[in-house]
Amino acid sequence: MRKILIVGAGQSGLQLALGLQAHGYEVTVMSNRTADEIRGGRVMSTQCMFDQALQHERDLEINFWEDRSPRVEGLGVSVAGPDGSRPVNWLGRLDGYAQSVDQRVKMAGWMETFAQRGGQLVIHGAAVSDLDFFARAYDLVLVAAGKGELVTMFERDAARSPYDRPQRALAVAYAHGVERRPEHPDTLAVRCNLVPGVGELFMIPGYTVSGACDIMFWEGVPGGPLDVFTGVTDPAEHFSLTLELMKRFTPWEYERAAKAELTDAGGTLAGRYAPTVRKPIGRLPSGGAVLGVADVVVANDPITGQGSNSASKCAAAYLASILERGEEPFDEEWMQATFDRYWATAQHVTKWTNAMLAPPPEHVLKLIGSGMQYQALADRFANGFNDPADFEDWFFEPEKAEAYLASLADG
The missing domain is CATH 3.30.9.40 (D-Amino Acid Oxidase; Chain A, domain 2)
Structure with missing residues (x-):
């Protein structure tokens, strides 16, 4: 049985842990807070999740609040x-x-479910030195804690990070x-x-x-x-x-x-925080490697409401890559390929989010205004929050925007 350590008990870390657990992996989750501390603490996000991301929870049968939460x-x-x-x-x-669903509710519930199903839950705020020690005992270490010292192990990807401040x-x-x-x-x-x-x-x-x-x-x-x-x-x-x-x-x-x-x-x-893409492989002092998850490696501004959606999609992509790996080693080549699999969808989120942070160009203002005239445009924009890749076809470039508006006018 392969042993995997996940540091961080948020959307991506716990979703991935529960998914691996369901497939027979021996999983340890490290969290700096107990379920009760999370439930009784401060809100952590806005976390509006759209259909694709919610489906990953349904697939794992961990959508415990779907019937209670407003639709x-x-x-x-x-x-x-x-x-x-x-x-x-x-x-x-x-x-x-x-x-x-308030992450205080969801993360506390998922942590308790993970423990009830036999997972090892360690309440400990991990430092880099801790990971250096623990890494030798696990086949794979995943870092899903997007704040604090651990993030410093992952180098900023300047080519994919146009902003250096909030x-x-x-x-x-x-x-x-x-x-x-x-x-x-x-x-x-x-x-x-x-x-x-x-x-x-x-x-x-x-x-x-x-x-x-x-x-x-x-x-x-x-x-x-x-x-x-x-x-x-x-x-x-x-x-x-x-x-x-x-x-x-x-x-x-x-x-x-x-x-x-x-x-x-x-x-x-x-x-506030600066939107940042980081390189996915973190280096330990002893020379070992760990893999970054979700907002550890792709932290977008929440202006497009994609944080929890991206975390869910990242966890699903990583789960598939781990399952496909079988008994082969989780080496650095595999780590990079696993991140690249996630980046194939995350790149569209980052491009769209960074565009929305900038003053809108003339063609975007025209598109937004045209939502009053064309219900199809309004619907397409709304559904772009579920699948941001669609914006590539009509939103970013003036020529594509004009062609789309012309098609609506011809109708």
Whole structure:
């Protein structure tokens, strides 16, 4: 029986661990927190997952919250005018529903399931020196902890990382009591509110420790009017700031949320990081090699909502590569090939995300505006969150955008 160590208990690490466990591998997971500490801690992300990523959970039969979590059937886009108006406002329909399950709920539940099924769970904050010791006892070591010292083992891939500093200041709040959207009260949807030159507000229906909720997620241009959450430690103050900014920049969202309340004391999060692609093989002091997983090696800004989706897809790709390897050694050539298999899909996410962080070119503004005129475009944009590779055919290049718009006009 092959022995595998996974460091990190997030979406990718636990999904991969449960998948390997189901195929008879001897798996150890290292986490710096217990399930109870995670469940009772602070929110970690917004984690709206679309159909392809959710299917990987269904395939492993670990979609424990699918029947409880609200089903997101659309994705809308609004553009704010300087006077508080919405010159652009449309809704695209998803072919398969999306869901957002608070990672406090999911990761705690998955950790407990992994342990109940006989997996070895080690509660220990791993350092590079720890991995150097443990690596000798395992056939493969996977690093799925995207923050802290361990990430320094993986070299930044400058050719794939155009940004060297954070492009957005991030602020999240989970709330109960947000009213249904009046323009489509029967369709739950993620809403992307674009405030030109200022940032973005995402409204995401979700499921948290206390049931159904709505997630308010500000992405602010650094140094701009949304960049006000640094140093704010009081959840009530964070929530109040969130609502004040909604009232100022997206009054249509504030109207729905004016009577909302924070879900719990751990329901806020703020921070920022530079989007970075890293080389997948990490070097240990003794000369051994470890393989990076998900946002350890491809950390995109959350502006396109792809973090958990990419983590799920990475775990699925790595699981397939490990199973196909059989008894052959997990050498560095295999590690690189395994990452390349994931990068085949991740590259589209990185390209799209980095494009959305930049000021939009004229053809993108035209596409976004045309979502009001063409339902097919609105639907295609929405479903691009499920399969970002589709954007290659119509979104990035002016010529392809014009050809697509012409095809819609000819109709």
